[in-house]
Amino acid sequence: MSVTSPAEREELNRLLIETGRSDQKAFAELYRRTSSKLFGVCLRMLRDRGEAEEVLQETYTTVWRRAGSFDAAKASAITWLVTLSRNKAIDRLRQHREELLDDPERMHETVDEQPTPAADAESSQEYRRLEQCMQELEPQQRSSVREAFFTGATYNELATRSKVPLGTMKSWIRRSLMQLRTCLDQ
Amino acid sequence: MNTADDDNNHSLRYAEYVLGVLDADTRAAVAHEIETTSEAATAVALWQRRLIPLSDSIAPVTPAPYVWARIQHALQLATPARTPVPARRGLWNNLPLWHWLGLGASAVAVALLVTVMLPRMRPQPAPAGGLDYMAATIQQDNGVTGWTATMDLHHARMVVVPATPQALAQGRAPELWLIPAGQKPISVGMIARDKPTTIALDPAMLARLGPTAALAVSVEPIGGSPTGQPTGPVIAKGAIGAAPDASSHATKVALISHAQAGHRLV
Numbered sequence: 001m002s003v004t005s006p007a008e009r010e011e012l013n014r015l016l017i018e019t020g021r022s023d024q025k026a027f028a029e030l031y032r033r034t035s036s037k038l039f040g041v042c043l044r045m046l047r048d049r050g051e052a053e054e055v056l057q058e059t060y061t062t063v064w065r066r067a068g069s070f071d072a073a074k075a076s077a078i079t080w081l082v083t084l085s086r087n088k089a090i091d092r093l094r095q096h097r098e099e100l101l102d103d104p105e106r107m108h109e110t111v112d113e114q115p116t117p118a119a120d121a122e123s124s125q126e127y128r129r130l131e132q133c134m135q136e137l138e139p140q141q142r143s144s145v146r147e148a149f150f151t152g153a154t155y156n157e158l159a160t161r162s163k164v165p166l167g168t169m170k171s172w173i174r175r176s177l178m179q180l181r182t183c184l185d186q
Numbered sequence: 187m188n189t190a191d192d193d194n195n196h197s198l199r200y201a202e203y204v205l206g207v208l209d210a211d212t213r214a215a216v217a218h219e220i221e222t223t224s225e226a227a228t229a230v231a232l233w234q235r236r237l238i239p240l241s242d243s244i245a246p247v248t249p250a251p252y253v254w255a256r257i258q259h260a261l262q263l264a265t266p267a268r269t270p271v272p273a274r275r276g277l278w279n280n281l282p283l284w285h286w287l288g289l290g291a292s293a294v295a296v297a298l299l300v301t302v303m304l305p306r307m308r309p310q311p312a313p314a315g316g317l318d319y320m321a322a323t324i325q326q327d328n329g330v331t332g333w334t335a336t337m338d339l340h341h342a343r344m345v346v347v348p349a350t351p352q353a354l355a356q357g358r359a360p361e362l363w364l365i366p367a368g369q370k371p372i373s374v375g376m377i378a379r380d381k382p383t384t385i386a387l388d389p390a391m392l393a394r395l396g397p398t399a400a401l402a403v404s405v406e407p408i409g410g411s412p413t414g415q416p417t418g419p420v421i422a423k424g425a426i427g428a429a430p431d432a433s434s435h436a437t438k439v440a441l442i443s444h445a446q447a448g449h450r451l452v
Binding site for chain 2: 044
């Protein structure tokens with residue numbers, strides 16, 4: 001599902017605002033249009049269908065209850081929704097942190113350096129711009145930023161996976177974030 | 187000492203929060219800041235705008251329809267007759283699947299089913315992935331398929347087709363039960379022993395049709411079990427397993443084994 005065109009974004013904003021007014025039809029339509037994107041995000045972070053389903057359910061029940069606080073001037077609906085699902089998935093990961101640290105499979109998971117079903121003509125302008133800025137980072141740092149974003153791992157976990165000291169990982173990520181900010185805010 | 191570095195690291199906390207690298211305690215502290223100070227909320231919103239587009243590179247995956255049913259159930263929303271996800275065509279005509287279900291040998295049953303179902307199907311283009319249908323082969327003790335149950339999650343209904351007409355004692359009829367993992371059986375309804383039965387699934391039932399539930403058939407008085415729980419012998423029962431991917435669709439099938447058939451459900 002593409003949620004990248006400006007018209008589609010506007011429509012999602014409208015649906016989320018209507019949902020905030022307890023419009024069930026708008027909520028169903030919002031779910032229809034966004035659930036596969038959010039489920040992809042949850043599945044990528046949690047790597048378990050059942051867990052991802054639970055987090056998706058929590059996400060949309062929260063959407064229904066909190067849509068009233070959505071402010072289109074501050075964020076687009078899709079950013080608001082993806083953020084909400086990411087936060088729920090990260091909370092879930094932190095709860096299970098001990099178990100996950102014990103699971104060698106997860107410890108050595110790597111993230112594809114290849115982005116992108118979206119890196120084509122359909123991808124959003126924001127995404128293309130971010131990718132350009134990502135390409136300016138050192139390869140190892142770029143891959144740490146990606147892994148952090150897609151897996152929701154903590155600094156500690158990232159350092160262990162990459163076999164570098166915690167301080168090194170922190171400075172990689174922080175330097176990358178500053179570099180991205182400079183590049184994106186130009 | 188408050189150095190420029192400290193300041194920088196402090197403002198980067200919002201970026202770290204959005205990226206997701208903070209541990210649980212630090213995360214909670216930042217979340218509290220966002221709730222209570224508008225500076226923090228604004229800084230986080232800016233970082234979301236910068237970083238969240240990374241998620242555009244994640245391929246969408248359609249969730250199973252029962253997730254929507256669970257959401258509606260959890261929120262006590264009034265439910266339309268169907269879930270809002272577009273229906274997918276194909277399964278009803280999916281011969282490998284029917285074959286796998288044990289109906290392949292029974293052309294009559296397939297023909298019957300297709301006849302029953304086709305007039306109601308409105309094929310629509312489908313998104314990739316997801317779970318739209320579940321099915322169960324309900325076998326008798328001797329391994330012969332007694333019924334096949336197919337659940338159309340989008341249209342919230344189950345069709346139960348007898349493969350072999352059952353001979354039951356006078357005044358007795360088969361009753362179908364759904365057994366969520368670790369829970370008591372829930373009556374799905376009475377089913378015919380010699381012709382297809384279509385049963386509408388309410389949202390509560392739909393929400394329980396996960397891949398950990400099982401189906402079973404017991405023999406009950408004509409009007410159904412008087413107690414709300416199975417009272418007669420169980421003809422078949424089984425756990426849910428993954429089906430062979432008979433087409434490009436992700437299809438899960440509940441395989442009713444006969445290993446425990448004949449036992450009481452409770």
